[in-house]
Amino acid sequence: MSSIQTYTQATPEAGLKRALGMSRPDIIHEMNESGLKGRGGAGFPVGGKWNFAASAKSEKKYIICNADEGEPGTFKDRVVLQEHADLVFEGMTIAAKAVGSREGILFLRGEYTDLREHLEDTLQRRREQKLLGDNIQGSGVDFDIRVFIGAGAYICGEETALIECLEGNRGEPRNRPPYPVNTGFNGHPSVVNNVESLASAACIMGRGADWWKTMGTAKSTGMKLFSISGDCARPGVYEFDLGVTVADILKEVGGEGAKAVQVGGASGRCIPPSEYARSIAYEDIPTGGGSLIVFGQQRDMLDVLENFMDFFGDESCGQCTPCRVGNLKLLEGVKLLRAGKCSMSYLKELCALGETMQIASKCGLGQSSPNAFLSVVAHFRDEIMGRTYSQA
Amino acid sequence: MSEMTNPDTSRRVPASQQAMSVPVPGNLDAIGATVGVNIDGVDVKVPLGTTILDAAKQAGIKIPTLCHHADLCVAGVCRICSVEVEGQRTLQASCSFPVTTPIKVKTHTQKVRQARRHILDLMLSEHCGDCYTCGRNGNCELQTLAKEYGVDSFRFGHVEKPVHEIDRSSYSVVRDNNKCILCRRCVRTCLDLQEVGTIEVLGRSHQSHIGTFLDKPLGDVVCINCGQCINRCPTGALRANDQTDEVWAAIEDPKKHVVIQTAPSPRAAIGECFGMEPGTAMTFELNTALKMAGFDQVFDTNFSADLTILEEGTELLLRLKQALLLREPGAVFPQFTSCSPGWIKYLEHFYPEYIPNLSTAKSPQQMFGAVIKTYYAEKQGIDPKDIVTVALMPCSAKKFECNRPEMADSGHKDVDFGLTTRELAKMISEAGIDLPRLPKSDFDSPFGTPSGSGVIFGATGGVMEAALRTVIELVVGVKVEDLFEHADIKPVRGFEGVRYVELAIPQVGPVPDLLKPLFPSWDFLKGATLKVAIAHGTANAKKVMEDIKAGGQFSKCHFIEFMGCPGGCLGGGGQPIPTTPEIRQARAKAIYAEDSAYEIRKSHENPDVLKIYTEFLTEGPCGHKSHKLLHTHYTPRGKYIE
Incomplete structure (x- = not known):
């Protein structure tokens, strides 16, 4: 039994069948009405993306499902693909109808290769059921989906890097503009949507935008999946309405009394107890990919930080200076802090560097990688500065 | 004519290394064709899709750049050109941000200055550079930025x-990754501008570095030695293999007779190393400087360029005779020029099956070396083993060429050292010689008669123009001036990447004495149309080669001039840094001006060349002795390294 109620309750293919009978502008209108924002982390309105791609002129258009779920602490897409693959493919097919695409690609994280067989089987069954292929359900819509396995780089979760990887190049983000909705895979307009965005889009088409808006807040509609891990009694994938407070989530998962919560994965923010009453929504604490890592009282925040910075030090694509060298300098700074060798003035310098990285890096990786550093320094200054000088 | 970029080949570089290109509307007065930008309070109107960087230039506002280069596609990786765009949360790289709606830009706010300084600090934290000991001291873009941004x-x-x-x-290129700041200009040069693909970014994140296939040494991989990467490196991470110490040692050795030949392109560019405007020819001042530096004799490479025209031209006529008169199978067309060692190695690697198309004539540098160590040595009564031949070239590939094992037909190494323009400039500075203020002096005899056809070898299309001047006069039997005003064959000039020209031969003249042993008459050429083409830069060469492979227009050509570097030799990898499209234009102007100023402008009229055929190469062009000394063979190398 899936933990994702909304998805379990969805009537199979209801959304697709409804969409096939609707005009493209009507589908896009419905998506816009629902207020669904991208669930991968950036939070760009899904309907808006579809609309841009729909109005782009091109012989070919692509629907790409971003299943390169690489954010540390994030694993909800894996569960969705495992338990609700049909819903994801249904969402892709609806997007295809809305945009006018004939080809879909599911970009699967290299580490999720074990899901491939299940996904291929699902695709095959859908073809047999006339839910994919030529003239889907007699509607005149032709669309098929193939699975592409990534090579294990975190950066390929960034949509333009993902497209570069699909084209056989180094996975490195492109200059934006142009955006993929205009110039994407092989130069054609491409919609790149997260797994959860597509599955939720299918539910919205099945039950209507008004139903979706009964969940969440006015600015952050609907429900959201959360990957919860760390020092809590019941880790796992949860479904909450957006606007839920950090405290509510901690209570639900058995993480009360946590020293800190990292919201949005390694690239997200570290929230101290004083802010647990805040809500997770686009207008308050951004969801990121929807992950919460709970840190208990015994955790050393510098351990936590070093782990994150080490990750970014490895996973930057190496293209732009602020991210390639900046992450390394922040990591070295954490090590200095641990050794009790980081002066106040150098820490200030590193924080200023972090702020530069946030605005001067080429893509979202370098723009968000200093978040953890800056938030830990802001909220746990006493803990991280109070280290004994060591020779090591 | 403007320089052609290669839109159809730009896909060689991943899109991550490109900015959006918006086709510039033909009529800029049309509604929506231009867009207004406000930069630091200055309003400018620019064509839709212009980058902020270009718009700022138009507004007279300087934005610093590092990974940007006028010859290359945009990367947007160094981020030094970041600016604030109103309404955008993050700073934008001005080199890669196309203006498509009216925007307000601020280029030096506190945020921007802090970000730039941080970016510089980060680069410097990785750059192992002791400026004193660096060849680029005083001509380093990183150093300049550090100064401008007050790095203390x-x-x-x-x-x-x-x-x-x-x-x-x-032999040609030295790579020092310690000084690399990963701007990737070299990668884009190699991959996009030249389409060779020797160097790439390897590794990820902090481990990323510029490397070759499997990080093998550069000498062991497919590299054509063109040195274009050196010319675009902002720091000292790439440089030519410096041989000035060896040359100084030879000059100081009293037993050695040190002879230098100077090619036209370095003469048109070396002034840039001494603060002169690009396009200031220093030919005759340089003669004085070289004598002051201690060279025993200074010769003009134009002599051997003219010799090349006679040898290579005769070879072409022989191929035509074989095909048209004798009707023998096996005459290989089109014949390819062989002056550019970068192009030669490119062909040996990528199109080895076309080696029979290459002219067997050595390049002017190598012909000269062979002549100096035989004819000249004999004439002067000097033992060739005591002669050191130095060549001043615009080229890093010449260093590889003179070390080819087959380039020793005189019994000695034909050319001992190939010096780049930059190396010689360094020697001149080192000797305290003030080049721009020197009096002029002539080249030395017996290879010192100035010749226009030799000079224009330095520009793309020059070899073809020189060859056509000679063919028109020797075969058609009319004066070039009768067909082309002032003997300027304009159709073959310019910077278009690939050019195609036809020359009808409606009539033929008498065969000159020099060629009579080979051709009793030119009748077989009467009514023929000579089809020729010109390509410069290996990316353009590739286009022509692929067309030939597919049996297209260029496969019907008789003769094709290929130059490895964009613009030809004047844009060579040994030329002063920077080299940009504008600077290449300026150098070309200097070269054509020098040609115009000379009395002798046709290779077959160069008295020094005619003399060598009466005194030494007595069997004439392509005769036995010529073949031994002035012609060579090539090595099929292929793309795969063992």
Whole structure:
């Protein structure tokens, strides 16, 4: 039994069948009405993306499902693909109808290769059921989906890097503009949507935008999946309405009394107890990919930080200076802090560097990688500065 | 004519290394064709899709750049050109941000200055550079930026000791990754501008570095030695293999007779190393300087360029005779020029099956070397083993060429050292010689008669123009001036990447004495149409070669001039840094002006060349002795390294 109620309750293919009978502008209108924002982390309105791609002129258009779920602490897409693959493919097919695409690609994280067989089987069954292929359900819509396995780089979760990887190049983000909705895979307009965005889009088409808006807040509609891990009694994938407070989530998962919560994965923010009453929504604490890592009282925040910075030090694509060298300098700074060798003035310098990285890096990786550093320094200054000088 | 970029080949570089290109509307007065930008309060109107950087130039506002280069596609990786765009949360790289709606830009706010300084500090933290000991001291873009942004300390540390081994395996190019700041200009040069693809970014994140296939030494991989990467490196990470110490040693050795030949392109560019405007020819001042520096004789490469025209031209006529008169199978067309060692190695690697198309004539540099160590040595009564031949070339590939094992037909190494323009400029400075203020002096005899056809070898299309001047006069039997005003064959000039020209031969003249042993008459050419083409830069060469492979227009050509570098030799990898489209234009102007000023402008009229055929190469062009000394063979190399 899936933990994702909304998805379990969805009537199979209801959304697709409804969409096939609707005009493209009507589908896009419905998506816009629902207020669904991208669930991968950036939070760009899904309907808006579809609309841009729909109005782009091109012989070919692509629907790409971003299943390169690489954010540390994030694993909800894996569960969705495992338990609700049909819903994801249904969402892709609806997007295809809305945009006018004939080809879909599911970009699967290299580490999720074990899901491939299940996904291929699902695709095959859908073809047999006339839910994919030529003239889907007699509607005149032709669309098929193939699975592409990534090579294990975190950066390929960034949509333009993902497209570069699909084209056989180094996975490195492109200059934006142009955006993929205009110039994407092989130069054609491409919609790149997260797994959860597509599955939720299918539910919205099945039950209507008004139903979706009964969940969440006015600015952050609907429900959201959360990957919860760390020092809590019941880790796992949860479904909450957006606007839920950090405290509510901690209570639900058995993480009360946590020293800190990292919201949005390694690239997200570290929230101290004083802010647990805040809500997770686009207008308050951004969801990121929807992950919460709970840190208990015994955790050393510098351990936590070093782990994150080490990750970014490895996973930057190496293209732009602020991210390639900046992450390394922040990591070295954490090590200095641990050794009790980081002066106040150098820490200030590193924080200023972090702020530069946030605005001067080429893509979202370098723009968000200093978040953890800056938030830990802001909220746990006493803990991280109070280290004994060591020779090591 | 403007220089052609290659829109159809730009896909060689991943899109991550490109900015959006918006086709510029033909009529800029049309509604929506231009867009207004406000930069630091200055309003400018620019064509839709212009980058902020270009718009700022138009507004007279300077934005610093590093990974940007006028010859290359945009990367947007260094981020030094970041600016604030109103309404955008993050700073935008002005080199890669196309203006499509009216925007307000601020280029030097506190945010921007802080970000730029941080970016510089980060680069410097990785750059193992002791400016004193660097060949680019005083001509380094990183150094200049550090000065402009008031870098007074290494905020984020500094690399004290080199961590990467310096790769000196190539005869031509030295790679020092310790100084690399990963702007990737070299990669884009190699991949996009030249379409060779020797160097790439390897590794990810902090491990990323510029490397070759499997990080093998440069001397062991497919590299054509063109040195275009050197010309675009903002720091000292790439440089030509410096041989000035060896040359100084030879000059100081009293037993050695040191002879230097100077090619036209370095003469049109070396002034840039002494603060002169691009396009200032220093030909005759340089003669004085070289004598002051201690060279025993200074000769003009134009002599052997003219010799090349007679040898290579005769070879072409022989191929035509074989095909048209004798009707023998096996005459290979089109014949390809063989002057550019970068192009030669490119063909040996990528199109080895076309080696029979290459003219067997050596390049002017190598012909000269062979002539000096035989004819000249004999004439002067000097033992050739005591002669050291130095060649001043615009080229790093010449260093590889003179070390080819087959280039020793005189019994000695034909050319001992190939010096780049930059190396010679350094020698001149080192000797305290003030080049721009020197009096002029002539070249030395017996290879010193100025010749226009030799000079224009330096520009793309020059070899073809020189060859056509000679063919028109020797075969058609009319004066070039009768067909082309002032003997300027304009159709073959310019910077278009690939050019195609036809020359009808409606009539033929008498065969000159020099060629009578080979051709009793020119009748077989009467009514023929000579089809020729010109390509410069290996990316354009590739286009022509692929067309030939597919049996297209260029496969019907008789003769094709290929130059390895964009613009030809004047844009060579040994030329002063920077080299940009505008600078190439200026150098070309200097070269054509020099040609115009000379009395003798046709290779077959060069008295020194005619003399060598009566005194030494008595069997005439392509005769036995010519073949031994002035012609060579090539090595099929292929793309795969063992």
